[in-house]
Amino acid sequence: AEGVVFSASKLAEAFNLSLMIIGVSLVAFGTSLPEIAFEIKAIRMGHKTMILGNIMGSIVINAALVLGLVGIISPFAITDFSPYLIGAAFTLIACLFFIKFVRSERKVTEIEALFLFGIYIFFIFAELYFR
Structure with missing residues (x-):
């Protein structure tokens, strides 16, 4: 570590x-x-x-x-939460879509999996762009 x-x-x-x-x-x-x-x-x-x-x-x-x-x-102490807002937002988005996918048909299809993967890629770009 x-x-x-x-x-x-x-x-x-x-x-x-x-x-x-x-x-x-x-x-x-x-x-x-x-x-x-x-x-x-x-x-x-x-x-x-x-x-x-x-x-x-x-x-x-x-x-x-x-x-x-x-x-x-x-x-x-976390005196300024703003650096974590993007991560918090994307965590919430990923969790909500994951729950939606699993509850819809009780599975995650390949398209849905690619969508979740895309959320991660977009998250990395957002972190780089907004810093």
Whole structure:
């Protein structure tokens, strides 16, 4: 973890990018690779319900447990929420569309999956453009 934090900060510095941009793109993608590999393996083995359980569990752990532990170790204040508005908006959009897709036919089709993927790509562009 220390190497990732160090490398990410050096990369941001070298390319004159904010740590937020590096965090929401490269670091987030890198830390999601085990999740992606797990989801691919689970779908190939026919464990579809495990996929949703893992995704929901991961979101709750990152949003509640990780943030809670960080706050216990070193309390922090968020004095300006504006840098997080794009991420919060896209998180809400992705969750709403995911719920809509799953509730509509109880599945996510290839087109819907591409749409969700597109939301992520658009999110990265929005983060880069509005910074």
